[in-house]
Amino acid sequence: xxxxxxxxxxxxxxxxxxxxxxxxxxxxxxxxxxxxxxxxxxxxxxxxxxxxxxxxxxxxxxxxxxxxxxxxxxxxxxxxxxxxxxxxxxxxxxxxxxxxxxxxxxxxxxxxxxxxxxxxxxxxxxxxxxxxxxxxxxxxxxxxxxxxxxxxxxxxxxxxxxxxxxxxxxxxxxxxxxxxxxxxxxxxx
Amino acid sequence: xxxxxxxxxxxxxxxxxxxxxxxxxxxxxxxxxxxxxxxxxxxxxxxxxxxxxxxxxxxxxxxxxxxxxxxxxxxxxxxxxxxxxxxxxxxxxxxxxxxxxxxxxxxxxxxxxxxxxxxxxxxxxxxxxxxxxxxxxxxxxxxxxxxxxxxxxxxxxxxxxxxxxxxxxxxxxxxxxxxxxxxxxxxxxxxxxxxxxxxxxxxxxxxxxxxxxxxxxxxxxxxxxxxxxxxxxxxxxxxxxxxxxxxxxxxxxxxxxxxxxxxxxxxxxxxxxxxxxxxxxxxxxxxxxxxxxxxxxxxxxxxxxxxxxxxxxxxxxxxxxxxxxxxxxxxxxxxxxxxxxxxxxxxxxxxxxxxxxxxxxxxxxxxxxxxxxxxxxxxxxxxxxxxxxxxxxxxxxxxxxxxxxxxxxxxxxxxxxxxxxxxxxxxxxxxxxxxxxxxxxxxxxxxxxxxxxxxxxxxxxxxxxxxxxxxxxxxxxxxxxxxxxxxxxxxxxxxxxxxxxxxxxxxxxxxxxxxxxxxxxxxxxxxxxxxxxxxxxxxxxxxxxxxxxxxxxxxxxxxxxxxxxxxxxxxxxxxxxxxxxxxxxxxxxxxxxxxxxxxxxxxxxxxxxxxxxxxxxxxxxxxxxxxxxxxxxxxxxxxxxxxxxxxxxxxxxxxxxxxxxxxxxxxxxxxxxxxxxxxxxxxxxxxxxxxxxxxxxxxxxxxxxxxxxxxxxxxxxxxxxxxxxxxxxxxxxxxx
Numbered sequence: 001x002x003x004x005x006x007x008x009x010x011x012x013x014x015x016x017x018x019x020x021x022x023x024x025x026x027x028x029x030x031x032x033x034x035x036x037x038x039x040x041x042x043x044x045x046x047x048x049x050x051x052x053x054x055x056x057x058x059x060x061x062x063x064x065x066x067x068x069x070x071x072x073x074x075x076x077x078x079x080x081x082x083x084x085x086x087x088x089x090x091x092x093x094x095x096x097x098x099x100x101x102x103x104x105x106x107x108x109x110x111x112x113x114x115x116x117x118x119x120x121x122x123x124x125x126x127x128x129x130x131x132x133x134x135x136x137x138x139x140x141x142x143x144x145x146x147x148x149x150x151x152x153x154x155x156x157x158x159x160x161x162x163x164x165x166x167x168x169x170x171x172x173x174x175x176x177x178x179x180x181x182x183x184x185x186x187x188x189x
Numbered sequence: 190x191x192x193x194x195x196x197x198x199x200x201x202x203x204x205x206x207x208x209x210x211x212x213x214x215x216x217x218x219x220x221x222x223x224x225x226x227x228x229x230x231x232x233x234x235x236x237x238x239x240x241x242x243x244x245x246x247x248x249x250x251x252x253x254x255x256x257x258x259x260x261x262x263x264x265x266x267x268x269x270x271x272x273x274x275x276x277x278x279x280x281x282x283x284x285x286x287x288x289x290x291x292x293x294x295x296x297x298x299x300x301x302x303x304x305x306x307x308x309x310x311x312x313x314x315x316x317x318x319x320x321x322x323x324x325x326x327x328x329x330x331x332x333x334x335x336x337x338x339x340x341x342x343x344x345x346x347x348x349x350x351x352x353x354x355x356x357x358x359x360x361x362x363x364x365x366x367x368x369x370x371x372x373x374x375x376x377x378x379x380x381x382x383x384x385x386x387x388x389x390x391x392x393x394x395x396x397x398x399x400x401x402x403x404x405x406x407x408x409x410x411x412x413x414x415x416x417x418x419x420x421x422x423x424x425x426x427x428x429x430x431x432x433x434x435x436x437x438x439x440x441x442x443x444x445x446x447x448x449x450x451x452x453x454x455x456x457x458x459x460x461x462x463x464x465x466x467x468x469x470x471x472x473x474x475x476x477x478x479x480x481x482x483x484x485x486x487x488x489x490x491x492x493x494x495x496x497x498x499x500x501x502x503x504x505x506x507x508x509x510x511x512x513x514x515x516x517x518x519x520x521x522x523x524x525x526x527x528x529x530x531x532x533x534x535x536x537x538x539x540x541x542x543x544x545x546x547x548x549x550x551x552x553x554x555x556x557x558x559x560x561x562x563x564x565x566x567x568x569x570x571x572x573x574x575x576x577x578x579x580x581x582x583x584x585x586x587x588x589x590x591x592x593x594x595x596x597x598x599x600x601x602x603x604x605x606x607x608x609x610x611x612x613x614x615x616x617x618x619x620x621x622x623x624x625x626x627x628x629x630x631x632x633x634x635x636x637x638x639x640x641x642x643x644x645x646x647x648x649x650x651x652x653x654x655x656x657x658x659x660x661x662x663x664x665x666x667x668x669x670x671x672x673x674x675x676x677x678x679x680x681x682x683x684x685x686x687x688x689x690x691x692x693x694x695x696x697x698x699x700x701x702x703x704x705x706x707x708x709x710x711x712x713x714x715x716x717x718x719x720x721x722x723x724x725x726x727x728x729x730x731x732x733x734x735x736x737x738x739x740x741x742x743x744x745x746x747x748x749x750x751x752x753x754x755x756x757x758x759x760x761x762x763x764x765x766x767x768x769x770x771x772x773x774x775x776x777x778x779x780x781x782x783x784x785x786x787x788x789x790x791x792x793x794x795x796x797x798x799x800x801x802x803x804x805x806x807x808x809x810x811x812x813x814x815x816x817x818x819x820x821x822x823x824x825x826x827x828x829x830x831x832x833x834x835x836x837x838x839x840x841x842x843x844x845x846x847x848x849x850x851x852x853x854x855x856x857x858x859x860x861x862x863x864x865x866x867x868x869x870x871x872x873x874x875x876x877x878x879x880x881x882x883x884x885x886x887x888x889x890x891x892x893x894x895x896x897x898x899x900x901x902x903x904x905x906x907x908x909x910x911x912x913x914x915x916x917x918x919x920x921x922x923x924x925x
Contacts, residue, residue, distance in 0.1 A: 038258035056254070086258070093257045121253070124243075138193065150244055172201050179200070179233045182240030187282075 030078060031085040033060045054153030057082045076162035080144065083152025090151065091129050094122035131184040135177065142177050149174055196226065200233055285357050288317055288365065304368060315352060318435070319363045329362040330354055333438040340434045342405045347398035349418075349431040354438070364438075369429045371418030375489060377426065379540035385551050388490045388541075389582050391419070391428050396483060396579035398430045403476045403575060403730050410436035410474060412482035413461040414489065460499035461485045464514040464566050476575075476730060477568035483578060484563025484571070491552055492525045493537040496564060515566060522560050523552035555585045555593075562593035573693040576728055592661055592694055660686065660695075667698045676705045680714065691727040699725070700737065707744055708895050708905055716744040716753065723760070735765070735772040742779040743909035754783065762792050773799040774817075774824035781831050782913050790831055797828045816900070819848040819855055826862045830869075839866035854903025857886035858911040861918050868922045876922050883918070887911050 037060050061078055119127065128150060136143040144163060148154045156174070160167040199219050206212045212234070220227035283290050288305040294316070295302040305317040320329070333354040340351050353365035371377075374395075378388050395417060402409060409416075409430065416432045459467055463481035466474055489495045496519030502510045520528070526548055529537055538545055559581050565571045572578040572593075581591045663686050670679035680702050688695055703718035719741035726734050738761050745754040758780040765776045773796040780793060804821045807814055822845035830838035842863035846856065860883035867876035890908050898904040 034258050038255040056258070086254075089258055090254075128244075173197075175204060175237065176197050176200050176233075178240040178244050179236045182243055183232060183236045185243075186236065 026081050030081040080162050083148040087151035090125050094125045127185045131181045142173050146177050314368045316366045316368045345401040349429045351434050369418045371420035373415050374417040375414040377419035382542045384542045393579045395428050396575040400575040459502050460495040467511050467514045480571045492522045521557040523549050558593040577693040664695045671701050688725045691725050693728045696726040712747040716748045719744050735775040738779050739906050743906045774821045777824040781827050835866045835869040854907035857883045861914045864918050
């Protein structure tokens with residue numbers, strides 16, 4: 001854990017210097033952290049406890065930096081990378097399940113009056129991701145907001161810090177992005 | 190502010206207005222005159238509440254996220270595109286023209302293939318291929334359009350039809366094809382452990398498909414395993430050739446070396462490319478390039494890999510790759526399989542359902558010869574047609590002598606015995622019955638008579654086959670002599686052959702020797718060869734056959750055989766009347782070397798119409814072929830002259846002379862035609878001037894000696910053609 005921690009720290013610290021870390025490398029390191037943490041929680045069999053992405057990301061961050069007093073700017077990079085890592089893991093597992101035709105026993109989304117009711121978690125993830133791919137082509141900046149909000153479960157403030165914009169901007173753009181994406185998803189279904 | 194930012198700020202402003210009526214009023218005012226924007230904003234705003242719920246509620250059960258994170262895998266990043274602008278922006282569900290993308294079904298060096306739904310005019314599933322490279326979409330589509338009519342004429346169970354082409358919103362060209370739900374040819378054969386015979390039967394079907402296309406004047410140019418998909422129809426495998434017309438449409442200028450990288454990406458692997466394609470010398474790619482690629486395909490079907498290692502070809506670089514394709518003789522298939530080792534060997538024997546020694550003995554001999562003849566470096570020595578190749582494989586499968594192999598006595602005897610095993614057995618049975626002899630029952634007597642009848646039939650069949658084999662043998666001998674440039678001997682032998690049926694190889698030797706005789710002034714023999722040629726060239730493409738006509742006409746006239754020419758031109762008109770195929774101008778030209786009667790001219794009018802139409806649609810267009818267009822002017826000038834429309838004849842001749850490319854024979858012919866027209870219009874002085882120009886060029890050429898020639902400098906028959914018209918003009922126009 002210690003060596004790994006220093007890897008992530010080093011990668012994060014080098015952001016903004018001329019030895020910028022490879023974003024893929026950072027992602028791998030961050031994911032490694034998340035996976036270890038998740039495994040730890042599962043081993044303790046804290047079943048029934050809702051482990052939200054947001055809690056996971058925060059906890060991972062604390063474990064990583066508990067004593068080292070990292071600058072918050074680095075925290076922003078970490079959050080962005082963590083959200084992206086979660087996104088990719090969820091998509092990968094959703095696709096794998098879709099291929100294996102598993103997931104028939106999954107809980108379905110039931111919201112009264114919503115004509116997308118009945119979607120499973122995997123379907124939700126894939127639908128959002130597909131719409132997001134297209135959104136990205138038109139608006140790469142806002143795509144980052146969606147990844148951090150939807151997959152990373154981060155607060156507007158955290159997203160704002162991460163992107164170096166105001167909270168108000170995040171709130172506005174997230175509202176627009178949601179409407180845009182939802183409409184696309186609805187048209188597809 | 191971009192239109193998107195504008196839309197966003199309006200969305201935000203309207204969202205803040207809680208009151209529906211206020212929102213409505215605000216939007217009406219902000220979007221006045223922009224109904225589309227208004228509609229978009231209204232639907233975005235109405236989606237807002239549901240969107241909020243959708244993105245907030247997550248149905249991931251407790252613990253599930255942790256579980257997935259713990260044993261998950263990072264989805265690999267999508268491969269970065271070499272050029273972002275060339276990246277594919279079309280996601281699933283996107284509409285392109287009348288098509289809606291449903292599912293990605295393949296991706297290659299050249300593009301991405303989607304299953305799509307066509308909505309209009311009929312609802313059906315199609316395959317839609319979007320070309321990846323940054324290419325000049327306009328000219329791609331123009332090239333496709335030029336071939337569209339010919340593509341539409343293709344109708345064959347083993348060809349996937351090409352239906353449409355167009356440009357996406359991002360400006361990349363796409364093609365729409367019949368959707369084939371099949372798997373790659375080589376995968377199909379290997380997965381199903383097809384033996385050699387089964388593989389050959391599939392291959393024969395592929396040859397018939399290619400032959401069909403060639404007859405319609407379409408060359409595939411990119412035959413390789415991934416362009417042949419096998420589907421099962423009631424359990425019977427049916428190969429389908431896809432991507433017809435696409436390689437041609439997206440071809441980059443092959444002479445331009447800088448574009449090679451692009452070309453390589455597009456074609457994927459040069460392993461299936463013929464030496465002349467790889468050379469990119471500007472030499473026209475013709476149907477025989479497809480024959481080469483078929484040869485590579487056959488090689489791979491038989492041995493498990495193409496003759497040259499695809500990876501190595503690419504690694505070696507352009508020059509080395511060309512040298513390999515041009516000079517290196519590939520190993521024979523039977524030799525190639527002996528070099529296989531380890532896993533590869535196991536895989537091949539398993540996939541072919543045959544042990545190595547058996548596989549070697551199957552390949553050695555006929556199949557080696559057939560493959561090697563298809564892979565000849567010099568295209569003149571390959572099979573002339575895909576049919577010729579298929580026929581030879583059928584002969585092999587029927588234990589008949591093949592064309593590819595110079596037959597020896599022993600070889601033919603072997604074939605005879607193998608072919609007639611059944612008959613020998615029957616004859617032996619008869620002999621035994623006769624030995625038992627005297628007390629024969631009626632039953633035995635009948636058996637004997639039946640067997641004798643069979644023997645007689647077999648003998649007759651055998652005689653027939655032997656005659657055919659002898660004929661083929663002689664043709665092969667002539668071919669060999671021609672290849673060794675022993676024309677004298679070849680010609681003597683050719684004179685002894687009596688042709689009884691259409692033959693590709695026979696036509697080829699008649700053509701070469703006819704040309705040889707013509708260039709040395711042996712007009713009588715040349716005319717005989719060409720006349721025979723027109724009796725046996727039915728297996729060749731129209732392009733070739735009309736060229737044969739261009740050779741025959743002048744040869745007949747040079748022997749002074751007016752009756753023969755009359756007969757020839759009637760036959761040519763009958764054979765090609767009503768064709769819309771763009772070789773009409775050749776028939777016009779060749780039929781009007783001498784003045785003609787009203788009836789003949791009438792029958793040529795439709796061909797003149799077609800020619801003029803083709804001329805109009807190509808000249809000045811993106812797809813202008815000025816070489817063809819200029820020759821079309823010559824034909825049209827001649828038609829008008831024969832019809833007595835002298836002013837029009839003069840006009841067409843002048844148009845022909847206005848083309849910037851210089852082709853000596855064509856220019857000389859136009860001067861002569863213009864001279865004729867002006868004389869008829871009473872302008873003797875200018876007529877004399879034109880005549881002098883034509884005469885100088887033509888006489889100069891014949892003084893220098895006639896050779897076979899070439900398209901840019903004029904073939905021998907172009908010059909003879911000019912000379913015939915020159916004689917007519919000399920007798921019409923009085924000397925000063």
